[in-house]
Amino acid sequence: MIASIQFRHFKALRATGLQLQPFNLIIGPNGSGKSSLIQAILRFRNLAQLPLSSEPPGAGAACTGPELVFKFIPPFDGVEAHLCGVSESRCDQLNVSSSPPGAWDELRSKLMDVRVYLFDHYAMAMPSPRSGDAELITNGGNLAAVLAARRESNPDAYAAIESEAVRLMPEFSRIELRDAGNGKVELAMVLREDGDVIPADGLSQGNLYLLGLLVLGYDPAPPAIVCIEDLDRGIHPRMLRQARDLLYRLSYPDAFSLHREAVQVIATTHSPYLLDQFRDHPEEVVIAHKRGRAATFERLIDRPDLNELLQEGSLGEMWYAGILGGVPDEEIDIRPGKVRIEP
Amino acid sequence: MKLAILSESPADEAALRVLAEAVVDGPVEFLNPGFRARGWPSVAQVLPAVLRHLHFNTDADGVLVEVDADDSVVHTEQHERPDYFHPQCRICKLRAVVRQTVKKLPTADGRHRLLRAVGVAVPAIEAWYLCGRDETVTEAAWLEGQRTGRAPYSRAELKWRVYGTDRPTLDYEITCALREVARHRRDPRRLLNDFPGFGYLAADLRSWKPPTTES
Numbered sequence: 001m002i003a004s005i006q007f008r009h010f011k012a013l014r015a016t017g018l019q020l021q022p023f024n025l026i027i028g029p030n031g032s033g034k035s036s037l038i039q040a041i042l043r044f045r046n047l048a049q050l051p052l053s054s055e056p057p058g059a060g061a062a063c064t065g066p067e068l069v070f071k072f073i074p075p076f077d078g079v080e081a082h083l084c085g086v087s088e089s090r091c092d093q094l095n096v097s098s099s100p101p102g103a104w105d106e107l108r109s110k111l112m113d114v115r116v117y118l119f120d121h122y123a124m125a126m127p128s129p130r131s132g133d134a135e136l137i138t139n140g141g142n143l144a145a146v147l148a149a150r151r152e153s154n155p156d157a158y159a160a161i162e163s164e165a166v167r168l169m170p171e172f173s174r175i176e177l178r179d180a181g182n183g184k185v186e187l188a189m190v191l192r193e194d195g196d197v198i199p200a201d202g203l204s205q206g207n208l209y210l211l212g213l214l215v216l217g218y219d220p221a222p223p224a225i226v227c228i229e230d231l232d233r234g235i236h237p238r239m240l241r242q243a244r245d246l247l248y249r250l251s252y253p254d255a256f257s258l259h260r261e262a263v264q265v266i267a268t269t270h271s272p273y274l275l276d277q278f279r280d281h282p283e284e285v286v287i288a289h290k291r292g293r294a295a296t297f298e299r300l301i302d303r304p305d306l307n308e309l310l311q312e313g314s315l316g317e318m319w320y321a322g323i324l325g326g327v328p329d330e331e332i333d334i335r336p337g338k339v340r341i342e343p
Numbered sequence: 344m345k346l347a348i349l350s351e352s353p354a355d356e357a358a359l360r361v362l363a364e365a366v367v368d369g370p371v372e373f374l375n376p377g378f379r380a381r382g383w384p385s386v387a388q389v390l391p392a393v394l395r396h397l398h399f400n401t402d403a404d405g406v407l408v409e410v411d412a413d414d415s416v417v418h419t420e421q422h423e424r425p426d427y428f429h430p431q432c433r434i435c436k437l438r439a440v441v442r443q444t445v446k447k448l449p450t451a452d453g454r455h456r457l458l459r460a461v462g463v464a465v466p467a468i469e470a471w472y473l474c475g476r477d478e479t480v481t482e483a484a485w486l487e488g489q490r491t492g493r494a495p496y497s498r499a500e501l502k503w504r505v506y507g508t509d510r511p512t513l514d515y516e517i518t519c520a521l522r523e524v525a526r527h528r529r530d531p532r533r534l535l536n537d538f539p540g541f542g543y544l545a546a547d548l549r550s551w552k553p554p555t556t557e558s
Contacts, residue, residue, distance in 0.1 A: 167514065238379065241352075245512040255508040276381050280499065280509065311414055314381040 001110060001224050001264050002041070003071045010066040011036040011088060012295035019299065021284050023251040025231075026268045026297075027275055027319060028288025029328035033295035034268040037288075038116055038227040040068050041266070044083055045114045047094040066091045076107045113223035117212070121234065124208040125187070125200035127180035134219075140212040144187035144200065147215065148177045157220045164214055166192075168242055169207055187211075205234035210243070217246035225264045226250060232271035240274045272316025279315055282306060287319075287326040300324065344551065347374040347403045349393055351382055351410065354516035355468050358524045359409055362471075363460075365528040366545040374403050386410045387436055391444040399451045405458025405551060408437055409544065412465040413498070417486055418540060434543060437461045458551050462544025469501035471541060472523035474534045477504060481537040 002020050007013035013033045026034045063084035068091070070081040078099035085091030098104035116138055123141035134149040136142065151158040162175050173192040180186040187200040189207070200208065216226060228247070235243055249256050250263035269275065278285050278300075285300035300306065300315075309318055318324050346363060350356045356377045364371050378393050380386040390408065397403045410433055418434035421427065429435045441459045448457070464471050465482045473480040479495060488494040496504075503509055505519055527534045535542045 238353075241513050245514075248510050248512070252508075252510050255510045256512075273381070279382065280502070313384055316381060317385070 001072060001076070001107075003073045003077070005037070005040060005071075006067075006069040007033075007036075007040065008067040010040060010068055010091070012290065012293060013037075013040075013297075014294045016296040018286060018297040020264065020266070022262045022264055023248065023281075023284045024264075024266045024286055025275070025278055025284055026266065026286045026288055027270070028295070028326040029290050031295070032288035032290035032326065033297065034288050035229065036295075037297075038229065038266060038268070040083075041114060041225065041227065042116060043091060044068065044070060044081065044094070045111050047083060047092060048081075048108045048111045050094070052094060052096055063093060072107060076103055079103050079107055110224040114225040114227070115223045116227040116229070117216070118229040119209050119212050119233070121205040121208045124212060125203065127184040127186035130183055130185050136212065136215050140208070143208070143212060143215065144177060144185045147175065147187065147211075148185045150215070151177065154220050157218055161211075161214045161218045164218065165189075165211060168210055168214075168239070172198075175211075206236060206239070209234045210239070213243055213246045217249045219250075222250055222260070222263045224261075225266070228265070228267045230269065231267040232269045232274045237271070237273035240271065241277050244274070244277045272314075272320050274316075275319055276314045276316040279310060282310075282315070285315070287324055289325045290329065292329075298325065344369075344405075345372040345374065345403045347378060347393070347397050347401070347406045349378040349380060349386065349390065349406060349408045351380060351386070352516070353377075353379075353513060354520045355409060357517050358468065358472070358520040359407060361521065361524045361528050362531070362534075362541070363407060363548060365524075365531045366548045374401060378406075380410075383410055383413065383415075383433065387433075387440050390437065390440050394441065394444045394457060395448065398445070398448050398454065398457050402452075403457070405460065407460045407462075407544070407548070408441075409462045409464065409468070410437070411467040411498070412463045412540065414466065415463075417465050417482065417489065418463060418543065419486075420539075433463045434461055434540070437463075458547075460544050460547035460551075462547075463540040465538065465540045467498045467501055468520075469498070469505045471527075471534060471538055472505050472520060473501065474537050475526055476523075480504075482539055483537070 004017060004019045006017040008015055011033065012031060013036055018037065026037060028034055065085045065087045068083040072079050080097045082095045083091060084093050096104050118139060120139040120141065123139045124143045126141060128142040128145040130148060131142065131145050132149060134146050134153060136146050147158065150161065165175060166172050171192055172189040174190045176188040176190055176197055178186050178188060188197045189203060190197050231243060232240055247265050247267065251265045253260050253262055275285065283299065283301040287298045287300060289296050289298060309323065319326060344367060348356050348359050350359055360373055380389050386408065393406060397406055412433060415433050416429055416431040418432050422429055422432055422435055428439060438461055445457055465485050470480050480501065484495045499509060505523065506515065531545070535545055
């Protein structure tokens with residue numbers, strides 16, 4: 001949905017831009033702007049809920065600090081959103097040019113539906129209050145309630161989740177959702193071998209995260225944009241292909257014979273193994289470079305030597321080696337006196 | 344016969360299990376889980392450790408290694424000459440890695456040596472899947488493309504022809520792989536003929552004798 005974002009003085013993103021695809025994997029060192037990209041989208045979503053500024057873009061003292069410019073894919077390519085402010089904490093002026101004028105209203109309703117996830121397996125394992133709202137919250141803490149609501153409202157979608165869950169985690173035969181009292185529901189999984197029930201707090205971190213991804217991937221009414229921080233966290237390297245597949249289900253519905261709009265996915269990672277999964281689609285990889293306190297984005301596909309590099313080894317190895325950039329600064333001080341040599 | 348497989352994905356391994364049984368024309372026991380490498384050159388890098396592990400810690404008779412050729416030099420009859428080695432040929436390279444590794448291995452648990460079967464899919468394993476159903480896809484066609492500088496197809500095109508999408512799920516890849524190799528399981532001759540990179544692997548497998556042991 002978002003075609004591009006231009007950044008100016010937004011946290012570490014001093015002067016850079018990024019063209020976005022339906023699926024985007026952002027790699028780079030800590031502090032290189034991966035999370036700032038997601039925060040920029042969230043800031044935009046939050047401001048889009050408010051009345052638009054009457055000030056012209058960049059007018060007066062209101063816009064001496066950070067600036068963000070958002071452009072969109074058709075049918076919203078006539079809309080441009082300009083976000084600015086006096087400081088990082090006060091980046092709160094939103095101006096929009098919209099052609100046709102009604103396009104912004106339609107786009108704004110979609111922007112309300114941006115979701116950001118950073119899963120927390122402790123929260124995911126807790127019983128959660130039953131709710132008719134089937135939307136997973138940011139840390140996945142209402143996983144049990146979402147599954148219960150999905151089972152009630154859309155048994156087919158729930159069956160698909162359960163079927164895929166036991167395929168990905170073959171030690172289990174089914175998901176169990178149990179009443180936990182006080183209007184809460186708790187999650188458990190049943191072992192295939194002996195029928196033992198493993199409560200959610202006995203499940204592994206990776207199993208809970210995979211269940212979270214399954215809930216997202218098999219959402220019958222997914223949001224317009226999904227951002228996931230540290231997609232690889234807790235998941236075995238050999239299972240990362242399946243994690244990627246679940247998100248591709250959102251971004252490329254045609255490939256799954258699903259008749260709905262594509263969801264734009266923005267995921268961050270520090271895993272070379274996850275990066276390996278994108279050898280056939282380097283256009284989906286964004287490298288965040290950090291030099292000093294400034295960060296910039298580069299699409300992997302824009303590297304002129306990409307084809308040669310792909311012949312030499314895996315993307316993950318080349319990233320770790322530093323060939324692709326997106327690695328931390330290292331200060332190695334060899335001045336005399338810095339190394340003490342014992343006599 | 345007990346085999347270990349070193350491949351690049353679970354889908355490749357599923358296909359290789361079927362193809363190995365087709366070649367030896369009988370049941371094969373497979374070490375589970377299989378060994379996985381992260382593409383070329385990881386296969387060659389991890390292979391010595393895999394060989395040592397198999398030799399000392401398992402009762403596997405041998406290892407089957409398969410990689411995609413990508414744009415590397417294709418192994419031909421010329422490469423089969425004694426003492427010939429082409430540094431850009433992946434079969435030559437993998438055979439050399441095996442040779443150099445196993446010659447240093449002392450006898451372990453009565454086992455003198457570990458058998459090897461090395462194959463390279465030109466340019467990718469999807470070409471093997473298409474063999475016999477798409478006449479244009481052969482190793483000879485790829486070689487001719489390398490000679491003229493006009494590739495008859497790309498790896499991405501092969502994937503599209505097999506999976507109908509450029510983003511298949513792993514599960515769907517396995518389903519398609521098993522569907523296609525079922526044809527070769529019934530009769531592998533076409534695959535042996537059109538893809539010498541598979542033929543070398545098959546010849547290795549068929550040359551295996553029961554392992555020699557000493558008590």
